[in-house]
Amino acid sequence: MGQQDSSQIVRAHHVYLNYGPAEARREQPSAIVEDANFSIQAGEKFVIIGPSGCGKTTLLKALGGFLQPLQGEILLKGQTIKQPGPDRAFVFQDFEQLFAWRTVQGNIVYALQAAKRVPKSQAIERARHYLELVQVLGAADKYPHQLSGGMKQRAALARALALEPDILLMDEPFGALDAITRNQLQLELNEIWKRTGVTLVMVTHSIQEAVFLGTHVMVMSASPGRVREIVDTSQAEEFGTSEFDEVSKYLRSQLIRRELSSEQSKQLSAVE
Numbered sequence: 001m002g003q004q005d006s007s008q009i010v011r012a013h014h015v016y017l018n019y020g021p022a023e024a025r026r027e028q029p030s031a032i033v034e035d036a037n038f039s040i041q042a043g044e045k046f047v048i049i050g051p052s053g054c055g056k057t058t059l060l061k062a063l064g065g066f067l068q069p070l071q072g073e074i075l076l077k078g079q080t081i082k083q084p085g086p087d088r089a090f091v092f093q094d095f096e097q098l099f100a101w102r103t104v105q106g107n108i109v110y111a112l113q114a115a116k117r118v119p120k121s122q123a124i125e126r127a128r129h130y131l132e133l134v135q136v137l138g139a140a141d142k143y144p145h146q147l148s149g150g151m152k153q154r155a156a157l158a159r160a161l162a163l164e165p166d167i168l169l170m171d172e173p174f175g176a177l178d179a180i181t182r183n184q185l186q187l188e189l190n191e192i193w194k195r196t197g198v199t200l201v202m203v204t205h206s207i208q209e210a211v212f213l214g215t216h217v218m219v220m221s222a223s224p225g226r227v228r229e230i231v232d233t234s235q236a237e238e239f240g241t242s243e244f245d246e247v248s249k250y251l252r253s254q255l256i257r258r259e260l261s262s263e264q265s266k267q268l269s270a271v272e
Ligand SMILES: Nc1ncnc2c1ncn2[C@@H]1O[C@H](COP(=O)(O)OP(=O)(O)OP(=O)(O)O)[C@@H](O)[C@H]1O
Pocket: 019, 020, 032, 050, 051, 052, 053, 054, 055, 056, 057, 058, 059
């Protein structure tokens, strides 16, 4: 490996990913993700887009340490990622990611005690701070089944942020929300990012969301999943501006290039 830039938090170096037992994986001629090379700077909002099945979630799992590369390596702060750790927190699309038998605050306190051994009184204080940040402090004593989908996602976000991770990994976190709640959470996530400075790595199917939230958007191609391009979108964060429209158009053209079938192209247009 070459030298690591001090502000570089993640470096993926010729990463090949596949599933199954190590032996079987080695015998497979092709990988799901092939030769992925990219780096993420601390404090970036790094968004991954690509056609369905190209390996976006697979890549997030590898960043999370849940899947080891067949070849290559992923470094976090200069250290090879070998397993999951509290320095990386996840938010998923699924509304049911909180422990059903604990209150919203209890979910966060438990995570802090289990993952970071934070003493209880300090964990409660931290939980309430992050619940306030995502605007669900009023629901601190409620159980997940008493919350709307949007509130559950806010609570899951608070739990992830409370861990004060080096990177926050988000897999289509707003994908199952209605359009209004989704827009509101996008706006709020931007504000939270400005206040916390956390490095975000997010997968989305929406080009608009990618451009709005991302400072950088990585476009993947399918079969095999490869990194096609990383686009700096930091100047295009305002909906409706010419920069926003231009970069969205460019990303769309990159996504539907070459390998997409007409059916997949239709699906992509439908989500935009
Ligand atoms: N646990 C698993 N075991 C075996 N194969 C898997 C597993 N999870 C995913 N795959 C396969 O890996 C490929 C990439 O899946 P992945 O979920 O990473 O794609 P994606 O780009 O996130 O897709 P989508 O946009 O549809 O969510 C798919 O062919 C999928 O069937």
